[in-house]
Structures are given as structure tokens and as C-alpha cells.
Amino acid sequence: DEKTQLFNGEDLAGWELFVDPTSGVKPADVYSVKDGNILVAGQPFGYMRTKEKVGDCTLHVEWRWVGEGTNSGIFVHVQDGDQLWPNAIECQLCNGKAGDYVMLGGSKIEEIECIGQFPVKDRVGNYEKPAGEWNEAEIIMEGRKITVYINGQFQNECTCDSTDGYIALQSEGGPLEFRNVYIK
Numbered sequence: 001d002e003k004t005q006l007f008n009g010e011d012l013a014g015w016e017l018f019v020d021p022t023s024g025v026k027p028a029d030v031y032s033v034k035d036g037n038i039l040v041a042g043q044p045f046g047y048m049r050t051k052e053k054v055g056d057c058t059l060h061v062e063w064r065w066v067g068e069g070t071n072s073g074i075f076v077h078v079q080d081g082d083q084l085w086p087n088a089i090e091c092q093l094c095n096g097k098a099g100d101y102v103m104l105g106g107s108k109i110e111e112i113e114c115i116g117q118f119p120v121k122d123r124v125g126n127y128e129k130p131a132g133e134w135n136e137a138e139i140i141m142e143g144r145k146i147t148v149y150i151n152g153q154f155q156n157e158c159t160c161d162s163t164d165g166y167i168a169l170q171s172e173g174g175p176l177e178f179r180n181v182y183i184k
Contacts, residue, residue: 002184004184006167007179009036009037010036012032012033012038012048014050014051014052015031016082017031017046018046023044025044029041030044030046036179037178038177039066040072040169040170040176040177042174045170047170049167049168049169050166050167050168054166056141056143056163058183058184059138060180060183061169062134062135062178062179064134065131065176066176069096069174070095071172072169073090073091073170073172074093074137074168074169075089075168076088077089077163078165078166079107085105086168087105088107088166088168089104089107090104091148092123093137093170097123098128098135098137101121101123101146102120103118103120104118107160108160108161109121110160111157121158124155134179135150146159
């Protein structure tokens with residue numbers, strides 16, 4: 001399959017940066033490139049998202065915690081309107097919960113009753129590696145269906161209410177790095 005690199009290893013070209021507007025922190029202080037990897041500070045809350053929406057594709061992302069494992073996520077099917085919790089499906093990267101789905105900003109899926117601010121659909125199994133080691137997420141988006149694999153193992157699947165959107169990498173918790181971010 002043909003790959004489209006979303007991160008060139010040098011800068012954050014192609015990405016929009018967003019942080020909690022009440023934080024007083026500049027996005028450039030949260031998202032940077034170091035040694036060919038995206039470095040995310042983890043605080044304040046926010047995300048960096050693609051400038052272009054995507055539809056059917058497979059998203060590949062590698063991540064590792066810098067120090068202690070905390071919380072972050074990969075957002076897919078992010079809808080228009082940047083806000084702290086955008087309308088999106090989050091593939092959870094929270095240490096010990098990688099592969100859970102979290103419905104953000106009013107998004108819904110068919111497989112669970114989406115009640116409350118952050119409804120969760122639990123993953124199957126636990127295949128993430130310890131803090132400091134690189135992990136891989138493969139997120140397959142086909143129409144309204146989203147399937148996630150962590151380190152090559154099936155973790156979760158859902159049917160959402162959208163067929164496309166932006167992709168975003170979250171700042172929520174502690175520092176982490178991303179690399180090899182592409183779609184095919």
C-alpha cells in the first residue's frame with residue numbers, strides 16, 4: 001500500500017496546534033520535534049491535528065512515554081471546530097488502557113450507550129509495552145467502522161456516526177514521543 005507521511009521527521013508542517021486557551025501556554029511550548037520524533041509535553045491539555053481530513057485509510061502511529069507512563073490519545077474522525085474536547089473518537093493511549101475508545105465532544109458509536117461526558121468502550125486484552133519502549137497503533141477506518149490494533153494485536157472495534165475527519169495526537173498527562181505517523 002502507498003504511504004502518505006503525516007510527519008516528516010523535521011518539523012510540524014501539515015499540523016494545526018491547539019492547547020487549552022485558558023492555560024496561557026503557547027502551542028509551540030507543548031509540541032516540538034526532537035531527534036526526528038514529535039515531542040508532546042503532556043500539559044496543558046490540547047492536541048495537534050492534521051490540516052486535512054481523511055476518510056478510508058489505515059493510520060499507523062508509534063509512541064512511547066518519556067519517563068513515567070501517563071495519559072494521551074490518538075483522535076480520529078475529528079470534526080470541525082477546535083475545542084478542548086472536539087467531536088472525535090479517541091483511541092486511548094493512557095498507560096494500561098491503550099486501545100480503549102473514548103467518545104469525545106458528543107460523538108456516538110453503535111456498540112454502547114453513549115451516556116455522560118466521556119463514554120468508554122473497553123479494549124480486548126492488554127498488549128502495550130512498558131513505559132520507555134516504542135508501541136505501535138494501527139487504526140483502520142472504513143466508512144463508519146474503526147478498528148484498532150496495538151502492537152499487532154486486535155484491541156477494539158466500533159461503528160461511529162461519521163465517515164471522515166481530522167487525525168489528532170493528544171497532550172494530556174505527561175511527556176511522550178510520536179514517530180512514523182503515516183496513512184495508507
